[in-house]
Amino acid sequence: MNNVITGYRQAISHVLESGRRFANTLACFNVDLLIDLPESDEQIIWYPKYRGSKKTSLRYLLNEAQWYMMKTRDPEFIIERGGKIWETMKDESGLINSNYGYQISAHHDIDELADELIHNGRVDAWIVDADNAKLKHDTVCNNVVRIHSNRDHLSIDVWTRSLDLTFGFAYDLAAVQALAYMIASRAGLTSTISTVVFHVVNCHIYECDLDCYTNVTNDADIFNGVRFIDTPYAGCYVDDLADLITPVEGYAPVPLFECDSTGGHIIEYPDIHSDKIMHLVMYLTDEINGDAVLSEISRLLTEYYTEPDTRKAMSVFGDQRKIVVWYQSGVWYHSPVFVS
Numbered sequence: 001m002n003n004v005i006t007g008y009r010q011a012i013s014h015v016l017e018s019g020r021r022f023a024n025t026l027a028c029f030n031v032d033l034l035i036d037l038p039e040s041d042e043q044i045i046w047y048p049k050y051r052g053s054k055k056t057s058l059r060y061l062l063n064e065a066q067w068y069m070m071k072t073r074d075p076e077f078i079i080e081r082g083g084k085i086w087e088t089m090k091d092e093s094g095l096i097n098s099n100y101g102y103q104i105s106a107h108h109d110i111d112e113l114a115d116e117l118i119h120n121g122r123v124d125a126w127i128v129d130a131d132n133a134k135l136k137h138d139t140v141c142n143n144v145v146r147i148h149s150n151r152d153h154l155s156i157d158v159w160t161r162s163l164d165l166t167f168g169f170a171y172d173l174a175a176v177q178a179l180a181y182m183i184a185s186r187a188g189l190t191s192t193i194s195t196v197v198f199h200v201v202n203c204h205i206y207e208c209d210l211d212c213y214t215n216v217t218n219d220a221d222i223f224n225g226v227r228f229i230d231t232p233y234a235g236c237y238v239d240d241l242a243d244l245i246t247p248v249e250g251y252a253p254v255p256l257f258e259c260d261s262t263g264g265h266i267i268e269y270p271d272i273h274s275d276k277i278m279h280l281v282m283y284l285t286d287e288i289n290g291d292a293v294l295s296e297i298s299r300l301l302t303e304y305y306t307e308p309d310t311r312k313a314m315s316v317f318g319d320q321r322k323i324v325v326w327y328q329s330g331v332w333y334h335s336p337v338f339v340s
Contacts, residue, residue: 004032008048012165015205016213027204033163035173035196037223038250043184043192044225045177045233046250047170052212056170057082058226058247064171065178066232068101075099085167089138097138100175103127114186121149125179128161142172147180149187153194154180162202166209172198178233185234223250 005011011033019026037046047056063081070077073095075086089096097103104110107126117123128143139161146157158176163169177193184191205213225248230236 004034006034006036008033008035008165008169011169011203012052012205012213015165015203016210019204021207022202022204024208025204025206026210027202029202031198031200031203033198033200033203035198037177037193037195038225039194040192040225040248040250042248043181043190043228044248044250045174045181045228045231046223046225047174049222049224051166051170052209054166054212056224058224058245061171061174061226062231062245064175068099068175068178069232071099071101071105073097073099073102091137097132098140100127100142100179103132103140104179110182110186113183117147117149117183117189118187123147123183125183141168142176145176145179147183149184149189149191152191154184154189154191155194156180156196158196158198160198160200163198163200163204165203165205166212169198178228178231181228182233185228224248225250 005014011031014031015026015028019028021027038044047061049056060082064078064083067075067078067081067083075083075090075096079086086096089098091097104125104127107129113123113125123146125145125147126143127140127145132140141162142158142160144159146159148155148157156176158172160172163172173196176196180193226245227248228234230245
């Protein structure tokens with residue numbers, strides 16, 4: 001079992017107490033973050049009301065939802081509505097990669113995902129691929145969303161390269177719930193989501209945001225929510241949604257059960273010729289050509305050294321079995337292996 005953290009507040013405390021300095025952040029690696037959502041008889045998209053001293057913006061959440069449903073790589077819509085961070089993510093053409101609506105639609109048909117959920121009780125929605133996994137400007141953070149259907153409840157696992165607890169987490173949590181409800185609705189299911197688990201390689205708080213977590217009295221486990229049917233994810237669009245929607249209030253208590261999710265892990269590979277690299281290759285050779293893996297890792301390493309400004313480089317291997325591998329700040333990482 002990996003390092004399982006239950007609740008958003010505990011995740012913040014864990015990073016503040018145990019994080020190490022890494023690329024202008026306090027970061028912890030190999031973290032499973034389990035969020036136990038409030039019980040409801042409606043399909044509610046939940047989000048933490050506060051992130052330290054910052055209040056989560058329902059207005060921005062709904063604008064981001066509208067932007068995702070536009071399925072575009074053009075960030076101007078969300079930049080004009082408060083998402084200034086996207087300005088820094090643009091590539092040479094002025095486009096970005098982390099519009100999750102665009103990426104999901106590029107990889108999947110929602111009706112096919114719904115059919116798979118009905119027949120298998122589980123479906124994997126892939127976001128990362130060989131093309132978007134090694135880009136300089138905006139490498140996608142969430143790689144795979146796995147949705148489980150179990151009687152009256154849904155649960156979600158998200159395999160995540162990088163998770164910013166101050167800004168990214170709240171809106172990512174909302175987005176993966178929305179995806180699950182979109183697929184469930186197409187499948188004719190009215191199930192509600194009980195838990196979301198983020199399997200995170202790099203879970204962090206930026207150093208410039210640390211002041212948000214000093215002398216904070218707000219309980220970070222208090223959740224607000226918005227009804228799925230009131231959001232752009234369900235086809236609802238009004239110019240000023242946040243002025244018309246009353247947030248649903250809820251509270252997520254610490255669950256009394258243990259997380260039995262498969263989890264992710266991190267292994268450091270400082271040298272391509274090390275035993276650890278060979279361990280990775282052996283780990284994959286049941287279904288993937290080991291020489292091809294070594295060749296691709298060598299290529300990524302060469303790319304890193306010839307382009308020092310490239311901070312991240314990743315790739316996806318295999319047809320039956322998939323693995324995400326990347327190199328960041330002098331260290332190799334790899335995601336869990338998924339059998340598709």
